[in-house]
Amino acid sequence: MANLNILAADKCRWDGVALGEVMIRFDPGDVPFERARTCRVWHGGGETNVAEGLAYCFGLRATVLTALVDDGFGRNIANQLREAGVDTGHILWFAPGGKGKYATDRKGTLMNGINATFAGKGVVPSKTEYYRAHTPVREVGAADYELDRLFGREGVRWAHTGGIYSVLSPKTAETAIAYLKKAGEHGALRSSDLNYRANVEPDKERARKINRQIVPHVDFLVGNQTDFDDALGYTAEKAEGAAFEQWLESYAGLLRRVAKDYPNLKLIGTQLRGAHSADRIDWGAVLYDVAEDKLYQAAVRRNVEIADRTGGGDSFVSGVVAALLKGKGPQDAVEWGAAHGILVQETPGDTTMVTQAMVEAEVVRARKGGGVVALR
Numbered sequence: 432m433a434n435l436n437i438l439a440a441d442k443c444r445w446d447g448v449a450l451g452e453v454m455i456r457f458d459p460g461d462v463p464f465e466r467a468r469t470c471r472v473w474h475g476g477g478e479t480n481v482a483e484g485l486a487y488c489f490g491l492r493a494t495v496l497t498a499l500v501d502d503g504f505g506r507n508i509a510n511q512l513r514e515a516g517v518d519t520g521h522i523l524w525f526a527p528g529g530k531g532k533y534a535t536d537r538k539g540t541l542m543n544g545i546n547a548t549f550a551g552k553g554v555v556p557s558k559t560e561y562y563r564a565h566t567p568v569r570e571v572g573a574a575d576y577e578l579d580r581l582f583g584r585e586g587v588r589w590a591h592t593g594g595i596y597s598v599l600s601p602k603t604a605e606t607a608i609a610y611l612k613k614a615g616e617h618g619a620l621r622s623s624d625l626n627y628r629a630n631v632e633p634d635k636e637r638a639r640k641i642n643r644q645i646v647p648h649v650d651f652l653v654g655n656q657t658d659f660d661d662a663l664g665y666t667a668e669k670a671e672g673a674a675f676e677q678w679l680e681s682y683a684g685l686l687r688r689v690a691k692d693y694p695n696l697k698l699i700g701t702q703l704r705g706a707h708s709a710d711r712i713d714w715g716a717v718l719y720d721v722a723e724d725k726l727y728q729a730a731v732r733r734n735v736e737i738a739d740r741t742g743g744g745d746s747f748v749s750g751v752v753a754a755l756l757k758g759k760g761p762q763d764a765v766e767w768g769a770a771h772g773i774l775v776q777e778t779p780g781d782t783t784m785v786t787q788a789m790v791e792a793e794v795v796r797a798r799k800g801g802g803v804v805a806l807r
Contacts (some may be wrong), residue, residue, distance in 0.1 A: 432762050433697035433722040435650070438618050443586030446491035446756055448521075448635065450576075450610050451478025451596040452603075453497050453512075454544030454561075455504045458739075464547050464560070468697060474508045475781025476544075477626050479517075480742050484749025486516035488771060488783045488790065491753060494518035496576050496610070498567040500525045500535060504543040506758075523575055525567045533575075541567045550739040550779070551709030557740060561630060570599035573609035582617035587768070589752055590614035593624040593653075594662050597641050598632035604641045611648035620755075624748055625654035627661040639664045651698040652689070653748055656682055665689060675731065679717070683726050690721045697721055698720040700765065702747040702772050703731070704740075711736050712776075716747055716769035720761050727761045729769035730797035737773075742781040747772035749783070750789045750790065766794045 442448065453476035479495045479582045486493040495517060499505035511518045523543055525533045537543035544563040551557035554806030581587060589611065596609040621671050623645055632638045640660045646652060656678075659665040667685040686699050698718060705713035713733035750771030754764035770793040771783070778784040796802075 432720050435620060435697060435755060436618070436619060437756060438586065438588045438789060440588065443588050445518075445585060445587045446509075447485040447493045447495055447589045447591065447752065448480055448581065448587050449478045449482035449493070450496040450590070450592040450607065450695065452476045452544055452563065452599060453479040453495070453499070453508055453564055454563060454566075455470055455508055457545070457547045457781060458592065459547070459549055461552060463555070464549050464558070470547075470585070470777065472507065472560075473780035473782070474511045475546075475685065475742060476610060477624060477745055478591060478593045480782050481591045481749045481752070482747035483512065483515045483782045484746050484771065484775075485753055488749070488785055489753035489757070489787050491756060492518070496521050496581075498525060498533070499726075500527060500541055500543050500567055502527055504545070506789070509714050517594050521576065521581065523567070523571055533571075536793075539565070541565050541570065543567075548741060550741070553708050553710065556709050559741075562645065563599070563631075566594070569603060571606070572602050573606045573613070575691055576606075576610070577784070578606065578610060578613040582613050582619060587614065587617070587619045588756060589622065590619045591622045591748070591752070594626040594638065594642060594658075595628055595631055597645060598638050604644075608644055608648065611645065615648055620650045621648060622651035622653065622748065623649045624744065625652070625662040626744070627658050629661075632716065634799050635661055638662050646693050649696065651700070651751070652693075652696055653700055653744075655701040655703075656685060659689065663689070664696040679726070679728070683719070684725075686719045688726070690719070694739050698761070700747075700768070702744050702769065704728035710738070712740070713777075714743075714769065714773045716737060716752065716765050716772065718761050718765035718768070725761075727765045729765045730774055730800075731796075732769075732797055735773060737776040738778045742777050742783075743772045743776045744773040745781075746783055753787075766798075770794045
């Protein structure tokens with residue numbers, strides 16, 4: 432497989448770090464938000480979800496780089512991160528009293544990101560509404576995070592970020608690039624999820640311009656066929672509705688083109704989701720080893736009922752990264768990624784509520800094609 436040169440665990444304080452935005456989430460359960468009167472409170476962010484998967488599910492040492500307003504919403508997010516085992520010592524806190532280097536007023540000029548997400552049911556689709564235009568993470572840059580201390584003195588084995596965070600503002604784009612460069616200088620492996628969202632950046636050309644500066648500093652790139660078009664400008668034969676094998680052939684050809692243009696890449700992968708309804712999907716994953724020119728495929732799960740699709744892709748990433756950090760090969764890595772991704776979709780919220788033992792059991796179950804039994 433690709434020579435990853437993973438730093439030794441005893442030489443680093445952190446197994447994984449994620450740079451990104453994190454929001455509080457209001458979840459109305461089975462009631463559309465327009466008619467909701469009560470909500471559950473979760474949190475999530477495309478990048479920080481990966482760190483939480485590493486910490487809670489796989490028992491690795493993870494921290495996050497983000498910024499929050501120091502109010503009830505911000506402290507709720509931080510408490511949820513700590514409950515999952517994620518270190519919060521690198522969070523930049525903005526005081527709402529208007530004083531200090533990181534400060535804002537009490538009127539919401541800067542505010543913690545909020546989303547309201549209804550998971551959907553049957554033919555009623557899931558729906559997310561965002562309030563993230565004035566989050567503090569948009570206002571801080573690489574110098575604020577003391578990257579030399581993080582990667583140099585503390586030490587990091589794996590650094591992750593993604594395409595949602597990088598397009599939030601000019602500063603986040605610059606910070607993502609500087610972060611990945613600094614991680615590479617100190618030997619950390621680096622991953623980025625293209626994860627294009629039109630609601631965050633409707634201008635595809637701007638997203639492409641930013642991602643073309645990011646990808647040269649990445650070892651593991653995550654993206655499906657649509658992401659590579661929207662976020663990088665690679666077009667490929669569309670295979671919607673085609674047989675899985677036909678789609679896979681088209682996707683593999685696309686990955687070879689990307690790898691040729693970006694020789695720094697070692698791994699490229701994605702989760703595969705085919706929706707029958709809002710709560711019933713087909714699910715799998717693939718991982719392309721550039722050095723071997725080989726596509727590894729996880730067991731495909733057919734017609735699986737889920738509770739909440741949010742965070743499945745991020746959980747795929749954390750499963751792959753965790754497997755590689757624990758010395759597994761690419762076949763085990765893609766299986767862990769697929770298993771973690773489907774399990775997280777079986778529980779509410781954006782982030783993981785499962786254990787490594789459950790991931791390993793799901794890999795065995797899926798490979799055998801067996802059913803599910805009660806644990807008593």
